[in-house]
Amino acid sequence: MQTPTLRDVAHAAGVHPATASRALNPSTRALVNADTARRVIKVAESLGYRPNPIARGLKTSKSGSVGLVIPDLTNPLFPPIVRGIEDVLEPAGYSGLIVNTDNDPDREQAQIESLRSRQVEGLIVATALVHHPLLEQLRREGVLMVMVNRRPDGIDVPSITPDDAAGIQMAVQHLAGLGHRRIAHLAGPPNTSTGVVRARSFRSTVRDLGLDDDPALVTTCRYWSEDSGAEALRELLDSGVEFTAVVAGNDLIALGCYDVFAERGIDCPRTMSVVGFNDIPFLDKLRPPLTTVAIPHQQIGTEAARLLLDGIAEPNRPARSVLLPLTLVVRGSTAPPRDA
Amino acid sequence: MQTPTLRDVAHAAGVHPATASRALNPSTRALVNADTARRVIKVAESLGYRPNPIARGLKTSKSGSVGLVIPDLTNPLFPPIVRGIEDVLEPAGYSGLIVNTDNDPDREQAQIESLRSRQVEGLIVATALVHHPLLEQLRREGVLMVMVNRRPDGIDVPSITPDDAAGIQMAVQHLAGLGHRRIAHLAGPPNTSTGVVRARSFRSTVRDLGLDDDPALVTTCRYWSEDSGAEALRELLDSGVEFTAVVAGNDLIALGCYDVFAERGIDCPRTMSVVGFNDIPFLDKLRPPLTTVAIPHQQIGTEAARLLLDGIAEPNRPARSVLLPLTLVVRGSTAPPRDA
DNA sequence: CGGTGCTCTGCAATCGAATGCACTGTTCTC
DNA sequence: GAGAACAGTGCATTCGATTGCAGAGCACCG
Structure with missing residues (x-):
């Protein structure tokens, strides 16, 4: 026999x-005689009845699903976030549809389109690029969304972001505390908000702490990748500027530095310290283990999901945003400068 | 105005x-006058019409979604697989619902239950534990499924598995080629099929190559984890058996070995070689970079998705299984034995 | 005892698309 | 030129659950 229907x-x-x-639906159960309700529930159970969410969705126009728009699941940053999201979604009876955009705007648009046609009730967007036209349009059309890792400036969209500025500040303070005075920064791509925020925070912290504020100490990487990081560091090294420590825009960029260290025989941390950002897995297995700023990835996910569910429950509550505190994980890639 | 309907x-x-x-549906379009069809299609396009998959699904009892049952997305093994799956699913108009079971049988059952009530059209199962009762039951109830990373013995379910035996063989051959004769194996947990298959392949390869086939050279780890790996290696070392190389059950176990090397001042690869398994990200960043057997994760995903889609299209085709070839990635953790 | 109010249940329409069946008008065949 | 075959379109029902509305039954009050 087929699965039983209502x-x-x-x-x-x-x-x-x-x-x-009505008996089966907790919110309408009050309309029905308690005994009847009990009986119905019991029968439903014994028959192994499962409401068909498709049919329900048709009438209620609720799909029970939300879209997760991420650049690439393969990037170690995202699995914990997704995991966090799912962990909140699932008990609430929702499920997440993941799409990968590879940070390609066209793909992003197409994917979001596809999600919308799947009747998702909301979007959790973790792509850095979402260009404003699309974002504006979505907001106008009343698509519920929560942004992750990025705070959309000017537009009123709830977001969950790590406190990047504070994170960079901690990194610089740590290095300054070790005695470094000339610290370089390999900034992330300038078309990503995180890249910009971190670079800005770097400059201001350097100034606040009275360290050498030399514009030549900051380079920007073209991508958030090891290769770009390596390239940027080589450039910096070749330019002749002096520095004893590097604050990398993220861990991948820091890994790129490791490559250059190996290539040029630079001893990390004795002649050069590095700090990463994100705390992706296995950094503790590197030689030397990378000091980095840890982001509470999973928590980002749970918070984002909660925010979205709140939004679904109460469509016109004001956009609330959350800034999550970070922690510095000191490992082996930072040490006092040789000449300290 | 709302999204337009049919x-x-x-x-x-x-x-x-x-x-x-009929005009909009390619498979019934032939029933409609070509001109009319064209006109309808044009109008649909200009109105931005998107068929509502919920309504469609209700009538056709096809949800356009499949379930992905994995232990934990956070495990670096899975993101590439999931990515591969999504890459195939998406162009086919399907989407995947991910659930994490944490390898807990109860959770697994509950999650699969939940997926089924969501009307998934099939399951891609990547959990190692799926106990047979549940699996049997699913098969009996006609739930379409594809297994990944694990070949269910006795039951007729299509599967995509890496050729673990061949992988281990390559690892051992590589070490033998370097001159190692006493090679140890830190096997994965015996309640996982991969653990068993790899251990068996290890023994038989050792024998085939005429190396020292000493049962004392094989230990089993309790979990697929760094700690278990470290523990197992310590045990082996303390037992006094001699060996110059280790074939680890997987990369995490190999990472555990690194910890022990650091702890006991063992020089890898000069006094001890190690080979891992899986090729998780960033192994090339380790000191020394880990030699390992690479699994085509993403391809596993694409193949699995294809197999499932085939099954959906042709419900009673015989179960087809695929064994994927692996490759050995030689990096810095293997070298000739000192006394070679 | 009639009226009012209330609780509980049933009826029927609805969500959006798919589809079997019937109908119309055209073309073809003998 | 009559009848058959057929292409093209419309009508009405269906999928499974939800929900506004109406009606039945009952109790209570004046």
């Missing part, structure tokens, strides 16, 4: 499907 | 909804 349950319990529906 | 399109094109439906 009709079957109603029939078996000797009531009208409508009554069965 | 009715709107039909009305705007001056035809009956049924005709519009």
